[in-house]
Amino acid sequence: MSAAQSWMITGAHRGLGRALTLAALEAGHSVVATTRGERSLPEHERLLVHTLDVRDREASHRAVQTAAEHLGRIDVLVNNAGYGIIGAIEEASEADTRSLVDTNLLGPLWLSQAVIPIMREQGGGEIVQISTVGAVGTMPLLGLYNATKWGLEGFSEAMAAEVRPFGIRVSVIEPGALNTDWAGSSMRFSAPASAYDELRTQLFGTTEVPWPQGEPSGGMAADDAAGLILARVAAQDDQRLRVLVGDDAPAQVRAALDLRLEDYARDPRFSPE
Numbered sequence: 001m002s003a004a005q006s007w008m009i010t011g012a013h014r015g016l017g018r019a020l021t022l023a024a025l026e027a028g029h030s031v032v033a034t035t036r037g038e039r040s041l042p043e044h045e046r047l048l049v050h051t052l053d054v055r056d057r058e059a060s061h062r063a064v065q066t067a068a069e070h071l072g073r074i075d076v077l078v079n080n081a082g083y084g085i086i087g088a089i090e091e092a093s094e095a096d097t098r099s100l101v102d103t104n105l106l107g108p109l110w111l112s113q114a115v116i117p118i119m120r121e122q123g124g125g126e127i128v129q130i131s132t133v134g135a136v137g138t139m140p141l142l143g144l145y146n147a148t149k150w151g152l153e154g155f156s157e158a159m160a161a162e163v164r165p166f167g168i169r170v171s172v173i174e175p176g177a178l179n180t181d182w183a184g185s186s187m188r189f190s191a192p193a194s195a196y197d198e199l200r201t202q203l204f205g206t207t208e209v210p211w212p213q214g215e216p217s218g219g220m221a222a223d224d225a226a227g228l229i230l231a232r233v234a235a236q237d238d239q240r241l242r243v244l245v246g247d248d249a250p251a252q253v254r255a256a257l258d259l260r261l262e263d264y265a266r267d268p269r270f271s272p273e
């Protein structure tokens with residue numbers, strides 16, 4: 001790929017998507033950034049802001065076509081838009097479930113489908129999926145979010161092998177905690193059932209949902225995470241599919257994998273060796 005690339009980034013109004021957009025511009029790239037409504041991005045000669053709710057399949061396909069026409073090519077697609085829901089599986093409404101699956105799983109699927117022929121035609125590219133360490137393990141009351149990101153990783157791992165012959169690389173980014181609005185104003189909450197109040201108290205110290213909006217959640221600054229993702233895209237000899245981002249990420253993944261291995265090891269035919 002040339003030094004100056006053409007990027008498309010979803011969910012760019014806030015958090016990691018915004019930080020990635022600014023970092024890509026800073027690095028000399030051209031960007032089509034999508035937001036679903038409000039726009040906080042500054043004017044820039046190499047930036048086009050396009051409206052997209054990634055739940056809309058047709059609009060996602062059109063947005064990729066628009067980006068390709070505007071940029072001339074798409075070197076990097078970043079599927080970043082996403083959010084979480086706090087609630088037990090029993091508590092999840094159909095509408096909330098469909099919206100989360102449409103956003104975190106199907107949105108990246110539609111956008112990946114739309115960009116693959118363009119990247120194949122131009123002889124290569126990179127699809128960056130913003131996943132999470134929560135796509136390796138799970139947490140009670142975050143199961144729907146886990147499910148969408150496990151699904152994202154499932155199709156992305158298969159897709160990586162499918163598109164490698166076309167010169168397209170897939171990167172699955174697994175951040176630990178990021179200091180964004182994800183756990184704050186972006187978080188959605190299922191209607192609580194009292195049967196899970198004790199669990200809510202154990203995990204969060206309160207039965208109250210939505211959470212009171214307090215201090216930012218902590219974790220890695222979005223700018224720092226964006227820098228690591230840009231460095232990963234630039235490192236074309238990096239053979240990893242999954243890329244851990246954040247100091248807390250390796251231990252979280254290790255703990256989740258250990259739990260799975262322990263579970264399989266209860267089957268006497270299974271040897272972790």
Ligand SMILES: NC(=O)c1ccc[n+]([C@@H]2O[C@H](COP(=O)([O-])OP(=O)(O)OC[C@H]3O[C@@H](n4cnc5c(N)ncnc54)[C@H](OP(=O)(O)O)[C@@H]3O)[C@@H](O)[C@H]2O)c1
Pocket residue numbers: 010011012013014015016017035036037038052053054055080081082083084103130131132133174175176177178179180181182183186219
């Ligand atoms: N923060 C963390 O600790 C953390 C850890 C691991 C992974 N992640 C992942 O990182 C990604 C970015 O999240 P963030 O931390 O930057 O959170 P954020 O600050 O809440 O930003 C999320 C962005 O996604 C957009 N979005 C949500 N639903 C959308 C939809 N249907 N269509 C288009 N855009 C949509 C939001 O748009 P609006 O601004 O219009 O609401 C927002 O701009 C997400 O995929 C998240 O799951 C976050």
